[in-house]
Amino acid sequence: MSLEKLRARFRGQIIQAGDPGYDDARKVYNGMIDRRPRVIARCTDASDVMAAVEYGRENNLLTAVRGGGHNGGGLGVCDGGLVIDLSRMRGTRVDQAAHTVRVEGGCTGGDMDHATHGFGMATPGGTVSSTGVAGLTLGGGIGHLTRPYGLAIDNLLEVDMVLADGRSVTANTKEHPDLFWAVRGGGGNFGVVTSFKFRLHPVSMVNAGPTFWPIEQTPEVMKAYQEFILAAPDDVSGFFAFLTVPPVPLFPSELHGKKMCAVIWCSTAAPEKAEKATRAMRAVGKPALDHVGPVPFPALQSLFDPLLPPGLQWYWRADFVKDFSKESIAVHHAQATKAPAGLSQVHIYPINGAAHRVGRHDTAFSYRDANFALVIVGVDPKPGNGATITKWCKDYFDAVHPFSSGGAYVNFMMDEGQERVKASFRDNYERLAKIKKTYDPANFFRVNQNIRPS
Ligand SMILES: Cc1cc2nc3c(=O)[nH]c(=O)nc-3n(C[C@H](O)[C@H](O)[C@H](O)COP(=O)(O)OP(=O)(O)OC[C@H]3O[C@@H](n4cnc5c(N)ncnc54)[C@H](O)[C@@H]3O)c2cc1C
Numbered sequence: 001m002s003l004e005k006l007r008a009r010f011r012g013q014i015i016q017a018g019d020p021g022y023d024d025a026r027k028v029y030n031g032m033i034d035r036r037p038r039v040i041a042r043c044t045d046a047s048d049v050m051a052a053v054e055y056g057r058e059n060n061l062l063t064a065v066r067g068g069g070h071n072g073g074g075l076g077v078c079d080g081g082l083v084i085d086l087s088r089m090r091g092t093r094v095d096q097a098a099h100t101v102r103v104e105g106g107c108t109g110g111d112m113d114h115a116t117h118g119f120g121m122a123t124p125g126g127t128v129s130s131t132g133v134a135g136l137t138l139g140g141g142i143g144h145l146t147r148p149y150g151l152a153i154d155n156l157l158e159v160d161m162v163l164a165d166g167r168s169v170t171a172n173t174k175e176h177p178d179l180f181w182a183v184r185g186g187g188g189n190f191g192v193v194t195s196f197k198f199r200l201h202p203v204s205m206v207n208a209g210p211t212f213w214p215i216e217q218t219p220e221v222m223k224a225y226q227e228f229i230l231a232a233p234d235d236v237s238g239f240f241a242f243l244t245v246p247p248v249p250l251f252p253s254e255l256h257g258k259k260m261c262a263v264i265w266c267s268t269a270a271p272e273k274a275e276k277a278t279r280a281m282r283a284v285g286k287p288a289l290d291h292v293g294p295v296p297f298p299a300l301q302s303l304f305d306p307l308l309p310p311g312l313q314w315y316w317r318a319d320f321v322k323d324f325s326k327e328s329i330a331v332h333h334a335q336a337t338k339a340p341a342g343l344s345q346v347h348i349y350p351i352n353g354a355a356h357r358v359g360r361h362d363t364a365f366s367y368r369d370a371n372f373a374l375v376i377v378g379v380d381p382k383p384g385n386g387a388t389i390t391k392w393c394k395d396y397f398d399a400v401h402p403f404s405s406g407g408a409y410v411n412f413m414m415d416e417g418q419e420r421v422k423a424s425f426r427d428n429y430e431r432l433a434k435i436k437k438t439y440d441p442a443n444f445f446r447v448n449q450n451i452r453p454s
Pocket of ligand 1: 028029064065066067068069070071072074075076077086105106125126127128130131132133134135136137138139140141142143187188189191192193194308411412447448449
């Protein structure tokens with residue numbers, strides 16, 4: 001198919017180098033990524049996606065698929081090839097009676113939360129509202145609602161997707177069940193998802209906010225947090241973090257620029273229950289700030305948005321972790337203390353609770369036996385500081401990796417090689433490679449954490 005033929009079939013926008021808007025259209029969230037695709041196909045519907053896939057395949061173009069464009073390694077864009085850009089496909093529809101929501105493949109977490117909050121419901125997503133639902137879900141989807149309701153994929157009921165041969169299919173537990181198994185954790189390897197259908201839960205207000213402790217208190221706080229979260233009821237939750245208090249009015253000025261360890265709380269339990277259940281943990285040591293109370297769920301989901309606009313430099317490393325020994329806590333403390341000034345941080349997301357009640361072979365997401373997903377994130381607005389945040393992140397990872405479960409969450413990885421991808425899927429990899437061979441034998445969809453057709 002020629003570009004002229006694609007234009008004739010296409011309802012969306014085709015953007016090439018030199019066209020107005022090309023430089024904006026090729027940007028992704030991570031300012032470190034600077035790639036120049038030949039063609040960007042901004043789709044309006046599944047027919048556009050089918051045409052774009054056909055064009056990419058027939059012209060043998062390296063093809064990237066862009067959902068929210070948030071991937072740390074920049075997997076939503078490529079050099080020299082085609083970008084199938086879904087950022088204009090952001091329709092949503094809540095089925096109030098069935099407690100489900102259908103969202104198009106370019107929706108952000110904020111789009112989905114906004115659509116469902118009006119109905120007093122929510123489904124598990126991430127923790128920053130501008131992240132794409134597509135990439136996040138296809139890799140698993142870890143967030144504030146993971147302990148009560150599981151990963152995003154544990155609430156996924158169905159996808160519509162365009163395959164490498166250009167067909168559009170529906171996958172669920174009855175139609176293409178092997179494909180449906182694979183997209184629940186296997187990333188964008190199997191086709192372009194044009195819409196997702198999720199189960200909803202009665203979540204409207206949550207008891208949320210941060211507790212900060214000076215970083216010197218890490219050994220006591222991290223040990224107490226681990227004990228707390230492994231025993232807490234599913235509806236009482238919070239993730240652990242290392243951070244530097246940003247100089248914004250939200251935080252008292254005497255804390256600005258100070259390194260802290262923290263818990264960012266989000267409990268779906270009734271406020272009195274959440275308050276009672278977290279009180280002792282929030283009083284461990286000497287907290288520097290404790291600001292927890294009832295907030296609308298979308299407000300929590302967008303709490304970090306103003307601090308993390310698109311275009312910052314990002315570099316990250318990750319691991320799954322079963323538990324934190326006294327020795328590993330000491331290593332975390334030492335490495336976190338060395339964080340470059342600014343926005344760099346470490347998040348330790350609890351993935352026990354509901355996510356543990358799904359078997360490790362029930363979906364492609366393998367690490368159902370890990371209790372935590374760790375991510376070390378170097379972030380800085382200045383391109384000149386890219387090397388500093390990268391070095392800190394890699395050094396931190398090298399120091400703590402020996403204490404990990406081995407593999408990492410695919411959505412928190414950079415380009416780290418095939419062995420690392422295999423380590424993420426463990427014994428699910430072989431089945432994924434077979435399904436890949438069935439649905440994408442030529443590995444057309446390879447701008448991702450790639451599963452090679454077996
Ligand atoms: C600020 C920030 C906060 C984050 N917080 C969380 C969090 O709380 N929890 C969490 O689990 N993750 C989180 N992430 C990680 C996030 O899940 C990944 O970066 C994910 O890849 C983002 O998806 P996207 O659609 O925005 O990315 P994109 O860059 O658009 O795409 C990422 C990958 O998904 C594929 N893809 C995208 N859309 C489609 C589609 N429609 N069909 C098929 N394949 C597709 C792409 O081909 C690519 O391989 C966060 C990332 C950032 C930058």
